[in-house]
Amino acid sequence: MTTVLIKHLGRYVNQEVQIEGWLFNKRSSGKIRFIIIRDGSGQVQATLVRDETDPELFELASSVTQESSIRATGLVREEPRSPSGYELTVTGIEIVGGSQDYPITLKEHGVDFLADRRHLWIRGPRQASILRIRSEIEQAIRDFFYERDFILADSPIITALAAEGTTNLFEIDYHGEKAYLAQTGQLYSEATAMALGRVYNFGPVFRAEKSKTRRHLLEFWMAEAEMAYCDHEANLKIQEELVYYIIQRVLQRKSLELKTLKRDIGKLEAVSLPFPRISYTEAVKILRDSGEDFNWGDDFGAPQETLLSERFASPLFVHRFPAEIKAFYMKPDPEDSKVVLGADLLAPEGYGEIIGGGQRIEDLVLLRQKIMQHNLPEEEFQWYLDLRRYGSVPHAGFGLGLERTVAWICGIEHIREAVPFPRMLYRIRP
Numbered sequence: 001m002t003t004v005l006i007k008h009l010g011r012y013v014n015q016e017v018q019i020e021g022w023l024f025n026k027r028s029s030g031k032i033r034f035i036i037i038r039d040g041s042g043q044v045q046a047t048l049v050r051d052e053t054d055p056e057l058f059e060l061a062s063s064v065t066q067e068s069s070i071r072a073t074g075l076v077r078e079e080p081r082s083p084s085g086y087e088l089t090v091t092g093i094e095i096v097g098g099s100q101d102y103p104i105t106l107k108e109h110g111v112d113f114l115a116d117r118r119h120l121w122i123r124g125p126r127q128a129s130i131l132r133i134r135s136e137i138e139q140a141i142r143d144f145f146y147e148r149d150f151i152l153a154d155s156p157i158i159t160a161l162a163a164e165g166t167t168n169l170f171e172i173d174y175h176g177e178k179a180y181l182a183q184t185g186q187l188y189s190e191a192t193a194m195a196l197g198r199v200y201n202f203g204p205v206f207r208a209e210k211s212k213t214r215r216h217l218l219e220f221w222m223a224e225a226e227m228a229y230c231d232h233e234a235n236l237k238i239q240e241e242l243v244y245y246i247i248q249r250v251l252q253r254k255s256l257e258l259k260t261l262k263r264d265i266g267k268l269e270a271v272s273l274p275f276p277r278i279s280y281t282e283a284v285k286i287l288r289d290s291g292e293d294f295n296w297g298d299d300f301g302a303p304q305e306t307l308l309s310e311r312f313a314s315p316l317f318v319h320r321f322p323a324e325i326k327a328f329y330m331k332p333d334p335e336d337s338k339v340v341l342g343a344d345l346l347a348p349e350g351y352g353e354i355i356g357g358g359q360r361i362e363d364l365v366l367l368r369q370k371i372m373q374h375n376l377p378e379e380e381f382q383w384y385l386d387l388r389r390y391g392s393v394p395h396a397g398f399g400l401g402l403e404r405t406v407a408w409i410c411g412i413e414h415i416r417e418a419v420p421f422p423r424m425l426y427r428i429r430p
Helices: 006-012 055-063 111-116 125-147 186-196 232-253 255-260 265-269 280-289 302-309 364-373 378-389 402-410
Strands: 016-029 032-038 043-049 069-078 086-097 171-174 177-181 198-206 219-228 277-279 316-319 336-340 342-347 352-359 395-401
Touching: 006 016, 006 043, 006 086, 016 043, 016 055, 016 086, 032 055, 032 069, 043 055, 055 086, 125 198, 125 219, 125 232, 125 255, 125 402, 186 198, 186 219, 186 378, 186 395, 219 232, 219 402, 232 255, 232 265, 232 316, 232 342, 232 352, 232 395, 232 402, 277 280, 280 302, 280 316, 302 316, 302 342, 302 352, 342 402, 352 402, 364 378, 395 402
Parallel strands: 043 086, 277 316
Antiparallel strands: 016 032, 016 069, 032 043, 069 086, 171 177, 198 219, 219 395, 316 342, 342 352, 352 395
């Protein structure tokens, strides 16, 4: 007997197959029993007709409980009314593991109740769809970089220095020495870019922000790219191409999941290249003209990002921020040293910044000045300064926040649903 994934049932029409999964739901209609089976790749409705089924099998199908693990055999049939387009006529059921009094029923539950049972909540069709889309986005990111000759160069999670100060870092004891969980892998990626040309790292980062907004997690994933011989304009171009690539990939391969989430795909289909751009100074004018009490030199909050991005169907680049509110390594604009050659990419629909990036300072003297101005310990940055001592080149990069990107593409309200097990200000379990 061939064991298949539910997502591949279309390859086995009119053949008998075996599915290994769990009972999601069941119902009856007269002499017919319907059981909904999920296996992680999707769901399928399996049917049993009393007059055409062995009585013991029919009774077993009637008694199996929610989330029991089962092996089901049956004949694959085309069924246009099914979300997947296929149905299974059951010929056998084996209960692998029982499930009694499953706590998450099909009724509505409170957020805290579900969060406490996140390990079970992710089994539901909505959460599973989000996680499948997340997986597709992660694979799209890897494919995009691979196709463009980027090399994956992993960066350390434990670090002795901070790229942007230690205010929001988790401090740890590293065998008696003070260390931190990394908030970015960027500085290390600059080093590997000088060795390999075009690189990216993709992994978890940590920020100890005391924030409870729907946009923030304390542990999240970033895809960070760094490119030697790259300037500000080329950096923006690769960012918009990456985001567009991700959107097209999800639209092409995860239409069923988007439908499950009731996502308005028209808003995703409306995204087009090139993405609109405005300077920070232009953004300040827009905000003030809209009645916002906002001064040049202030940093954006969620309301300002939403107000700016809602004017556009595609993600919006805001570039040339004041140097005083950006990191020490950002290169000043040669035409106006008060601003830097960097940009934030704001997602539409109020999802906020999904990418931050910019051109890095390649000049040794200027970089040392910036380190001193930011009161950072120069001795900890000697290896970073070496990158300017030995063959420095113009270079640029960016970091894409995975969870915010997932939340936007899925159209979900809170970023906590965009990761299997969220870490938030007051939640570290399960």
